[in-house]
Amino acid sequence: MEVETPVSSDEAESGVSTPVGTRRSFFARVTAAISTVIGLSLTIPIVGYVVFPAFQRKKQEWVPIAKIDDLPVEQPKALDYTVAEKDGWLETKATKGIWAIKHSNDEVTVFSPICPHLGCGYKWDGQDRLFKCPCHGSVYNLKGVVQAGPAPRPLDTLPVKVENGELLVIYKEFKSGLADQTEI
């Protein structure tokens, strides 16, 4: 049986016979390709702007906390650490209390204020010269070493340096309940 091949209007005018849809489908493909390129060129920067910051880690910076001369020797002092945190596209200001112990004008230990057991805040007992956590009774000495209670590791120390008479600290947080210090 013979099948009749339809003729396009272009072909009818020109008198040249080409398979139906060839020219039309060619232009359709070119149009689709151009649309895709334009779409991608618009979409990729937007996705990058919106999505990628969410996967960036919190930016951590050295923050001046106190004049070194204002810190007593071998006496824990609670200090405020206030910093603008950028987490993805969210910017917030946060204040954390930290514990600083000056050993000399060049040497200072700074502890995270979070108990490594389950994350409560602890206090310094000046009479017993021990850090004590009210939640489950963990007790730490001046070096942060566990003296009593369920704490699985010593107090977490933070990076510190002394520059031009100022104490600078980088605030970090660590997972509680673990024997090893694991940064969040």
Ligand code: FES
């Ligand atoms: S959270 Fe400090 S002892 Fe449990």
